[in-house]
Amino acid sequence: MTDRIKAQILNKQDMGRIITRLSHEILEKNRGIENLVLIGLRTRGAYLAERIQRKIKEIEDAEVPTGFLDVTLYRDDFRTRLKQPAVEVTNIPFDVDGENIVLIDDVLYTGRTIRAALDALMDFGRPARIDLAILVDRGHRELPIKADFIGKNIPTSIGEEVRVKMSEIDDEDAVNLVEVIDN
Amino acid sequence: MLKSRHLLGLDGMEKSEIQLLLDTARSFREILNRPIKRVPTLQGKTVVNLFYEPSTRTRISFELAEKRMSADIVNFSASTSSVKKGETLIDTVKNIEAMKIDMVVIRHSSPGAAHLLSQVLDANIINAGDGGHEHPTQALLDMMTIREKFGRLDGLTIGIIGDVAHSRVAMSNIFGLITMGARVLICGPSTLIPREIERLGVEVYHNIDEVIPQVDVLNILRLQLERQESGLFPSLREYHNYFGITTERLEKAEKPILIMHPGPMNRGLEISSHVADSEHSVILEQVTNGIALRMAVLYLLGGGKSEIH
Amino acid sequence: MKFTKNIKHKHTFQALPGKFILKGARVVDPELNLDEKTDIFIEDGVIKSIEKIDTAGFDGEVLELDGKIISPGWMDMHVHLREPGREDEETILSGSLAAANGGFSAICCMPNTKPAIDTQEIILYIKDRARGSLINVHPIAAITKRREGKELSEVLDLVEQGAVAISDDNTPVMSAEIMRRALEYSRMVDIPVIGYEEERNMAGIGYMNEGYTSTCLGLSGIPAVSEEIMIARDILLAEYCGGRFHVAHISTRKSVELVRQAKARGVNVTAEVAPHHLKLTEDAVRSFNTNTKVKPPLRTEDDRLALLEGLKDGTIDVIASDHAPHSWEEKAAEYIYAPFGVIGLETTLGVSVTELLQKNTLDLNALIRKFTANPYRILGLKVPVIEKGQMANLTIFSTNESWIYHKENCLSKSSNSPFLEEELVGKPFAVINNNQIFKSIL
Numbered sequence: 001m002t003d004r005i006k007a008q009i010l011n012k013q014d015m016g017r018i019i020t021r022l023s024h025e026i027l028e029k030n031r032g033i034e035n036l037v038l039i040g041l042r043t044r045g046a047y048l049a050e051r052i053q054r055k056i057k058e059i060e061d062a063e064v065p066t067g068f069l070d071v072t073l074y075r076d077d078f079r080t081r082l083k084q085p086a087v088e089v090t091n092i093p094f095d096v097d098g099e100n101i102v103l104i105d106d107v108l109y110t111g112r113t114i115r116a117a118l119d120a121l122m123d124f125g126r127p128a129r130i131d132l133a134i135l136v137d138r139g140h141r142e143l144p145i146k147a148d149f150i151g152k153n154i155p156t157s158i159g160e161e162v163r164v165k166m167s168e169i170d171d172e173d174a175v176n177l178v179e180v181i182d183n
Numbered sequence: 184m185l186k187s188r189h190l191l192g193l194d195g196m197e198k199s200e201i202q203l204l205l206d207t208a209r210s211f212r213e214i215l216n217r218p219i220k221r222v223p224t225l226q227g228k229t230v231v232n233l234f235y236e237p238s239t240r241t242r243i244s245f246e247l248a249e250k251r252m253s254a255d256i257v258n259f260s261a262s263t264s265s266v267k268k269g270e271t272l273i274d275t276v277k278n279i280e281a282m283k284i285d286m287v288v289i290r291h292s293s294p295g296a297a298h299l300l301s302q303v304l305d306a307n308i309i310n311a312g313d314g315g316h317e318h319p320t321q322a323l324l325d326m327m328t329i330r331e332k333f334g335r336l337d338g339l340t341i342g343i344i345g346d347v348a349h350s351r352v353a354m355s356n357i358f359g360l361i362t363m364g365a366r367v368l369i370c371g372p373s374t375l376i377p378r379e380i381e382r383l384g385v386e387v388y389h390n391i392d393e394v395i396p397q398v399d400v401l402n403i404l405r406l407q408l409e410r411q412e413s414g415l416f417p418s419l420r421e422y423h424n425y426f427g428i429t430t431e432r433l434e435k436a437e438k439p440i441l442i443m444h445p446g447p448m449n450r451g452l453e454i455s456s457h458v459a460d461s462e463h464s465v466i467l468e469q470v471t472n473g474i475a476l477r478m479a480v481l482y483l484l485g486g487g488k489s490e491i492h
Numbered sequence: 493m494k495f496t497k498n499i500k501h502k503h504t505f506q507a508l509p510g511k512f513i514l515k516g517a518r519v520v521d522p523e524l525n526l527d528e529k530t531d532i533f534i535e536d537g538v539i540k541s542i543e544k545i546d547t548a549g550f551d552g553e554v555l556e557l558d559g560k561i562i563s564p565g566w567m568d569m570h571v572h573l574r575e576p577g578r579e580d581e582e583t584i585l586s587g588s589l590a591a592a593n594g595g596f597s598a599i600c601c602m603p604n605t606k607p608a609i610d611t612q613e614i615i616l617y618i619k620d621r622a623r624g625s626l627i628n629v630h631p632i633a634a635i636t637k638r639r640e641g642k643e644l645s646e647v648l649d650l651v652e653q654g655a656v657a658i659s660d661d662n663t664p665v666m667s668a669e670i671m672r673r674a675l676e677y678s679r680m681v682d683i684p685v686i687g688y689e690e691e692r693n694m695a696g697i698g699y700m701n702e703g704y705t706s707t708c709l710g711l712s713g714i715p716a717v718s719e720e721i722m723i724a725r726d727i728l729l730a731e732y733c734g735g736r737f738h739v740a741h742i743s744t745r746k747s748v749e750l751v752r753q754a755k756a757r758g759v760n761v762t763a764e765v766a767p768h769h770l771k772l773t774e775d776a777v778r779s780f781n782t783n784t785k786v787k788p789p790l791r792t793e794d795d796r797l798a799l800l801e802g803l804k805d806g807t808i809d810v811i812a813s814d815h816a817p818h819s820w821e822e823k824a825a826e827y828i829y830a831p832f833g834v835i836g837l838e839t840t841l842g843v844s845v846t847e848l849l850q851k852n853t854l855d856l857n858a859l860i861r862k863f864t865a866n867p868y869r870i871l872g873l874k875v876p877v878i879e880k881g882q883m884a885n886l887t888i889f890s891t892n893e894s895w896i897y898h899k900e901n902c903l904s905k906s907s908n909s910p911f912l913e914e915e916l917v918g919k920p921f922a923v924i925n926n927n928q929i930f931k932s933i934l
Contacts, residue, residue, distance in 0.1 A: 295780030
């Protein structure tokens with residue numbers, strides 16, 4: 001399978017601006033960093049969380065506790081997927097009880113990943129509140145889930161995919177709309 | 184990706200497969216530190232633990248791994264079942280299959296028992312020890328523990344000490360470690376070293392003091408006391424004096440040696456208490472890693488339909 | 493007639509037509525230096541002529557055998573019939589049908605029945621059960637009472653009733669003293685003492701050949717030397733006190749060498765090999781298929797090659813199946829619990845042609861001898877020949893036809909064969925003996 005890029009939706013600068021805005025919105029809603037913790041979903045949501053953490057440090061001069069969650073084991077497609085995804089290490093080195101968690105992921109699509117993430121978080125404790133921050137919302141929800149902080153809404157068709165690239169593991173920062181070609 | 188839908192042994196398993204198992208196990212290690220040590224991955228799947236040989240540790244370890252993956256568990260052990268009444272393994276297993284079981288963990292005294300099941304059942308089969316043949320999950324957890332301490336397996340020298348001839352733990356370790364690029368020295372009384380084992384790529388020693396200065400790790404095998412009765416060595420006293428791992432012996436090494444033992448230990452025989460409880464002993468970490476490793480095996484075998492590919 | 497009455501199976505021996513022509517086969521009898529494409533005319537079970545016949549106007553039956561070979565009837569001198577005792581696994585009848593299906597007209601049955609063949613009564617029972625059969629069934633009696641290795645059986649009596657050899661098969665005679673006396677005593681009736689050669693203290697806890705593969709599989713080994721020291725012992729005993737020593741299912745390189753040297757010294761020793769040892773090695777055990785569990789165990793490739801050499805230079809005189817039926821239930825067990833032994837009556841011809849004739853180890857004459865003149869002579873029996881005036885005792889087979897051994901075509905009551913679903917070259921077609929014919933359904 002290969003991708004054919006149909007359009008670039010966000011470039012490096014766009015992504016930088018969105019991360020700055022999302023950081024401000026999170027701080028605004030939480031009224032500062034009191035009880036605030038960030039949890040990024042592996043793989044790219046985790047890098048996004050790290051970037052937001054750095055941005056908040058620039059703004060507030062304080063470190064927000066940040067953890068990383070791998071939801072592979074909580075997915076509902078374990079028995080039906082053809083290929084088994086690799087399990088990455090979850091690392092939440094703090095207590096989530098009573099905290100205001102901002103869950104961070106790159107793309108919001110069916111909502112199933114977020115459902116899995118909520119299940120997983122409940123196994124770590126009882127947070128006071130969970131908000132969801134997302135870089136791109138591409139629609140087509142299958143569960144009653146919505147994001148609280150949205151980078152960009154991108155209407156897509158089912159045959160299209162949104163590919164987020166982050167310089168931490170990819171060659172650049174960019175968000176592309178692609179068509180998946182079977183060959 | 185694993186090539187087989189069963190884990191029967193490490194003989195013939197590729198390096199990339201072992202790597203995947205060890206990497207996945209490392210991820211599972213974290214779950215064991217969570218407040219709620221359970222993930223829903225195997226919800227709705229049923230695993231049967233078929234133990235035809237008494238085993239406390241391995242059975243509990245598998246059971247915990249299964250529980251932590253949210254599987255439904257059925258335990259079947261020879262002493263509490265119809266085996267004693269003459270029911271054949273095939274009959275027992277056909278019965279179990281009729282109960283719609285997804286995965287079978289089997290411990291049996293006959294080499295090949297797990298292979299036999301894999302030929303007649305649709306379920307995933309995990310070998311939890313078949314006679315003197317293989318004990319793949321034990322060897323994998325041993326390798327996981329070594330890799331955790333040294334960051335690698337290739338280039339390390341591992342000594343396997345004791346009754347290699349009757350040890351499935353030793354055989355699986357040898358298959359796995361050689362595949363991963365480690366150097367393996369085995370050492371024990373010549374009557375407890377199986378024939379032609381050099382052909383597997385190991386070096387054979389009978390003097391423990393020649394082995395100790397060379398190794399990074401010592402994996403000390405349990406000595407089955409009935410071996411003395413069958414005339415394979417003269418006395419426990421002599422065994423301890425010549426092959427027992429003691430602090431005095433280890434002091435001759437220039438660097439600290441990682442001490443491992445698959446358990447249960449005969450303290451004061453193959454290993455002294457002082458060594459077993461020393462700061463270089465990772466015997467209890469092996470136990471913890473065993474759960475994570477077995478969770479990884481359940482995950483990689485039980486999920487998806489990867490075998491279709 | 494009693495024999496045929498008991499047949500429940502749809503396959504059975506047929507009476508030979510009164511006038512019968514076997515047409516167009518290659519007729520080979522190594523004893524008579526006979527090898528030509530010709531016809532055989534049989535009347536009332538007796539060979540009347542061996543020459544080209546014009547069948548126009550012939551009022552009997554004609555069997556067209558173009559491309560087939562006719563040789564004297566084959567003998568399998570190592571068969572376990574399990575009757576009396578384990579009739580669920582094999583009976584004298586079912587074993588005889590399997591023998592005929594596999595191209596044999598005569599078999600020797602081993603004494604490890606329950607009770608053992610150690611009294612005249614059991615011999616008479618077997619002969620009674622086999623009366624009227626196409627197959628000549630020759631009992632081999634036990635060396636010692638109940639095969640316990642302690643006291644000699646009544647060998648003179650047993651031979652009087654028809655025993656053709658003595659053996660404690662499936663149990664070695666561990667006492668050198670008893671073996672010595674057996675060799676000495678049997679000299680009076682000039683029968684072979686067949687040695688089941690295994691030093692039991694060494695071999696007792698093993699499941700397969702000892703070596704690299706047993707180490708990899710964690711199965712306790714049966715060392716080659718446990719066979720070799722017994723063969724060496726019995727050769728020395730035969731050399732010391734006379735008697736005829738026959739080695740059952742020889743399996744290792746050194747064993748072959750021991751027999752070769754003994755023969756060169758003039759010791760009265762002969763040897764047989766089982767077909768599974770000619771085709772398979774210990775590698776087959778890696779499947780954990782219990783039909784690879786045999787005694788002696790499948791050995792190494794080096795041993796296998798030595799067996800081929802032994803057959804070629806005449807050190808090994810005979811090929812015999814060691815047909816050992818076991819119930820499905822017993823063989824479906826775990827490897828260490830399954831019994832030793834495989835069936836072989838129906839695949840011995842195919843395996844031998846595939847491994848020996850097709851691969852040029854033996855020519856056709858030499859191959860036929862290993863199944864005809866050699867075993868008959870060792871047992872002191874008259875060698876069947878294809879000659880005018882003789883009773884027709886014939887094996888008809890092909891050496892170029894490939895076929896697959898299926899459970900469905902197996903007439904043994906058991907199906908514990910390592911060759912199931914295997915392709916073999918060389919196929920039995922029919923056997924004729926005792927004025928009866930059986931056409932193979934393989």
